[in-house]
Amino acid sequence: MCLAVPLQLIERCENDGIGEFDGVRRKIRLDFVPAAKPGDYLLVHAGFAIEIVDPVQAEADREAYREVLDAANP
Secondary structure, eight states: OOOOEEEEEEEEETTEEEEEETTEEEEEEOTTOTTOOTTOEEEEETTEEEEEEOHHHHHHHHHHHHHHHHHHOO
16 A cells, blocks of 8 residues: 655655655655645645645645554554
C-alpha cells in the first residue's frame, strides 16, 4: 500500500523544502511542483511533493490521517 500525506510547505530553497504536519517537520523534494510556495499544502509521497492540494481538502485529509493514527494507537 502506498500513502501520500498532505504537508504544509514551511520553507523552500530551490528544489528542497521543509514540510510540516502537526509539528513534525520533514525534508522534501519539490522537483514535481515547481510553483509551490511556503504556505501551500502539498501531497508528499516517499519524500517527494507530487501535487499542490486545496487547503480545505488538505485539512480534511489530515484529519482522516489523525483518526487512523488514533485508532491504530489506542
